[in-house]
Amino acid sequence: MILLVPANPLRPRRPDEHFAAEVDAARDAGLDVAVVDHDALTRADELERAVASVSGNGAAVYRGWMLRAEQYAAFAEVLTGRGVMLRTGSEQYRQAHELPGWYSDLATVTPRSVWTTGADQADFDRARGELGAGPAVLRDYTKSMKHYWHEAAFIPELDDRKAAWEVANRFLQLREDDFVGGFVLRRFESFTSAEVRTWWVNGVCVLIGSHPDTPDDSPPTTVDLAPVTPLIAALGLPFVTVDLALRTDGVWRVVELGDGQVSDRPTSIEARAFIAALLGKPH
Known part of the structure; x- marks a missing residue:
């Protein structure tokens, strides 16, 4: 098993400090460790450079910063060309x-949710109507902005069209280019x-x-x-x-x-x- 972790931006041959303890533990457990350039992984024309430090072959586990599903798929593909297979496949990662x-699959044990494709206000209004009146929590396919709870996460009443869209618009401003997929509205539970x-x-x-x-x-x-x-x-x-x-x-x-x-x-x-x-x- 190979553990793949992001490289330290200032010392690219070394693991990022955030994952240093896991790297030490992995090496003590007999795992091989390799670093990858996370920023390069997000750019399609730099994938080979991103994994240049990865050697050996066999199964690998990534422990690092979030990647979009399409970026992870490209990461998996370039590693396969080097004889390294991520234990989590690209479709499994997206799922x-x-x-x-x-x-x-988890609808019975999680708050009721509806979502849009994209950030169109009309589609957002459709989702509001589908979930129905009452409070909700807003996020996109991968992340909420819960640290901005009252301005970009919590919607007290979905029937209040103007106030709900103000929360959604603020969410878009904060997520910017990191916005993934569409809006997700989840029924608020205490x-x-x-x-x-x-x-x-x-x-x-x-x-x-x-x-x-x-x-x-x-x-x-x-x-x-x-x-x-x-x-x-x-x-x-x-x-x-x-x-x-x-x-x-x-x-x-x-x-x-x-x-x-x-x-x-x-x-x-x-x-x-x-x-x-x-x-x-x-x-």
């Missing part, structure tokens, strides 16, 4: 990385816990920890995974994260599913335990 890819990030390898939960946004909030001692486990397993995805929160009625709900390669590890999960879990080896 996990973009909400429309996983929503229907939660009583911080989000818990769970890590899954081949449909099996291997780690439960805090969410990176709230690393000091320890997860509850009991997280009921029974309703979601068969659904996650049925997705057939090799490496994903599932963020959950406890609703006010005591039911655990899926807030987000993401590709594990580009999901941040909270500081409360030790790197050696993380790499061991990724490899399916108890730490």
